[in-house]
Amino acid sequence: MPISTRGPAIEVAGLRKTYRSKSGDQLVLDGVDLVVPAGTVTALLGPNGAGKTTTVGVLSTLLKADAGTVRVAGHDIAREPDAVRASIGVTGQITAVDELLTGTENLRLMADLNHLGRAAGRRRVSDLLERFGLADAAAKPVATYSGGMKRKLDLAMTLVGAPSVVFLDEPTTGLDPRSRRTLWEEVRALVESGTTILLTTQYLEEADRLADAVAVLHGGRIVAEGTPDELKAVHAAGSLDDVFLALTEPPAGTDAATAEDDVPADEKENVR
Amino acid sequence: MTTIATPVPTAVARPRPVADVRTMLRRNLLRAVRYPGLTMFMVLGPLVMLVLFVYVFGGALGAGVDPGAAPGAEARAAYLDYLTPTLLVITIVGAGQSVAISAAMDAYGGIMARFKTMAISPGSVLSGQVLGTVIQGILALVLVLAAAFAMGYRPEADALDWLALAGVLVLLAFALAWLCVAMGLNAKSVETASNTPMILLLLPFLGSGFVPVETMPTPVQWFAQHQPFTPIIETVRGLLAGGAGLDGSVALTAVAWLVLIGVAGYVWARSLFRRERRI
Numbered sequence: 001m002p003i004s005t006r007g008p009a010i011e012v013a014g015l016r017k018t019y020r021s022k023s024g025d026q027l028v029l030d031g032v033d034l035v036v037p038a039g040t041v042t043a044l045l046g047p048n049g050a051g052k053t054t055t056v057g058v059l060s061t062l063l064k065a066d067a068g069t070v071r072v073a074g075h076d077i078a079r080e081p082d083a084v085r086a087s088i089g090v091t092g093q094i095t096a097v098d099e100l101l102t103g104t105e106n107l108r109l110m111a112d113l114n115h116l117g118r119a120a121g122r123r124r125v126s127d128l129l130e131r132f133g134l135a136d137a138a139a140k141p142v143a144t145y146s147g148g149m150k151r152k153l154d155l156a157m158t159l160v161g162a163p164s165v166v167f168l169d170e171p172t173t174g175l176d177p178r179s180r181r182t183l184w185e186e187v188r189a190l191v192e193s194g195t196t197i198l199l200t201t202q203y204l205e206e207a208d209r210l211a212d213a214v215a216v217l218h219g220g221r222i223v224a225e226g227t228p229d230e231l232k233a234v235h236a237a238g239s240l241d242d243v244f245l246a247l248t249e250p251p252a253g254t255d256a257a258t259a260e261d262d263v264p265a266d267e268k269e270n271v272r
Numbered sequence: 273m274t275t276i277a278t279p280v281p282t283a284v285a286r287p288r289p290v291a292d293v294r295t296m297l298r299r300n301l302l303r304a305v306r307y308p309g310l311t312m313f314m315v316l317g318p319l320v321m322l323v324l325f326v327y328v329f330g331g332a333l334g335a336g337v338d339p340g341a342a343p344g345a346e347a348r349a350a351y352l353d354y355l356t357p358t359l360l361v362i363t364i365v366g367a368g369q370s371v372a373i374s375a376a377m378d379a380y381g382g383i384m385a386r387f388k389t390m391a392i393s394p395g396s397v398l399s400g401q402v403l404g405t406v407i408q409g410i411l412a413l414v415l416v417l418a419a420a421f422a423m424g425y426r427p428e429a430d431a432l433d434w435l436a437l438a439g440v441l442v443l444l445a446f447a448l449a450w451l452c453v454a455m456g457l458n459a460k461s462v463e464t465a466s467n468t469p470m471i472l473l474l475l476p477f478l479g480s481g482f483v484p485v486e487t488m489p490t491p492v493q494w495f496a497q498h499q500p501f502t503p504i505i506e507t508v509r510g511l512l513a514g515g516a517g518l519d520g521s522v523a524l525t526a527v528a529w530l531v532l533i534g535v536a537g538y539v540w541a542r543s544l545f546r547r548e549r550r551i
């Protein structure tokens with residue numbers, strides 16, 4: 001659903017999230033505040049286990065927040081989850097494609113689930129296949145695709161419903177430089193057409209090149225926010241790498257080894 | 273000023289359960305066509321058992337199920353009569369195993385998370401799996417029954433018996449599919465998804481599936497008489513035999529078990545689907 005004015009596309013205030021399990025509770029988000037203006041790209045940076053994926057999970061209605069308010073595309077995620085779902089597209093860390101189906105069938109599945117109607121759906125599917133350079137492989141089962149092609153199809157599937165807000169959780173992890181560049185170009189084109197993007201990434205170069213704004217998540221909070229250049233200036237750093245290292249030092253008393261243990265087991269597995 | 277300038281169709285906010293279930297069913301049937309191995313596995317297991325148990329063991333076992341049958345060809349025919357209903361039930365258990373695997377594949381492959389972030393009917397995700405499995409299971413049943421026919425099986429059921437039989441088998445397929453979807457979602461990995469449904473495969477052996485319960489030691493007999501697969505197999509067997517030896521209370525017990533298994537499986541599957549998965 002398009003937003004009528006260029007207000008914020010994402011507004012997060014005081015977001016808290018704890019994972020509860022038999023082996024103990026783990027606080028992951030401890031009061032996250034974040035505003036993403038419509039039609040911009042915000043990159044969420046942070047060390048492994050900082051809660052980037054959890055943040056995307058809550059904002060995309062996959063996880064329930066314990067406290068705080070979140071509005072996405074003008075809708076409250078707790079009160080109008082379906083309106084939020086109709087406005088968003090999510091490309092998660094795990095490539096979410098059906099390997100047994102072909103590229104066309106995967107996209108058509110999304111068109112049907114978005115209730116686009118037969119003719120409009122078919123048009124949209126062939127547009128996206130063309131746009132992502134998948135037209136030649138469209139009739140082949142996805143199991144035969146390369147990692148880069150699967151990721152492109154994944155993003156194309158996310159875009160079938162023409163979402164106004166797109167979440168990309170480490171979209172280029174494991175991709176070769178060429179595929180990464182193709183994805184960057186797609187992201188830029190999306191923003192030019194008015195889409196709002198929140199992306200998480202491990203690659204600071206990616207944030208530097210793509211993002212209008214960068215938010216650094218550490219210890220369950222946003223510890224810095226600004227344009228890449230602002231952050232570099234404030235921290236007298238030459239690159240976002242230096243800013244990142246300065247901001248996300250493990251707290252005193254913990255070392256790298258214990259910090260590593262904070263990574264949720266699932267997240268470790270998913271990093272490929 | 274609007275944020276979307278391009279004239280592309282946008283998603284409709286309201287989920288449409290009927291359309292969504294149809295879409296998901298189509299996906300699952302398409303998967304079955306693309307990956308026929310799983311369906312073949314469903315048919316192959318019972319077929320191997322049919323040939324092995326009838327042609328190798330049947331000559332001896334037949335006398336145990338029909339005391340009047342002479343060892344050899346007559347006993348084999350008697351055992352074919354006894355075994356075919358069991359194998360129909362086992363075919364449906366095999367369908368359950370396959371749906372457990374596909375549910376786990378969806379849950380661990382990321383596509384279920386994608387579905388959950390879309391404005392679709394949440395029930396359609398699992399219903400599509402269950403419906404697809406029931407259809408696959410029915411096709412597999414027809415093939416197994418055809419094989420039994422080719423081996424000389426001639427049931428005495430009349431039209432009404434066949435109708436009742438179809439009802440019981442479809443109910444069985446739905447009940448086991450919901451239970452196995454839950455088992456698949458509850459599995460720790462895709463590889464272990466079919467382990468728990470494997471227990472279901474053991475139950476016909478510990479009941480009246482292969483030999484009469486009366487021949488078993490007392491503790492096993494007690495278990496056999498109180499587990500769901502004994503009345504279910506007895507009902508299928510009775511209907512195929514023309515309903516002559518079928519006790520009404522056995523059929524009722526079977527249907528009650530099936531409803532119980534189906535409802536419990538559905539409730540369990542739904543709660544597992546809604547459970548927050550740590551990401």
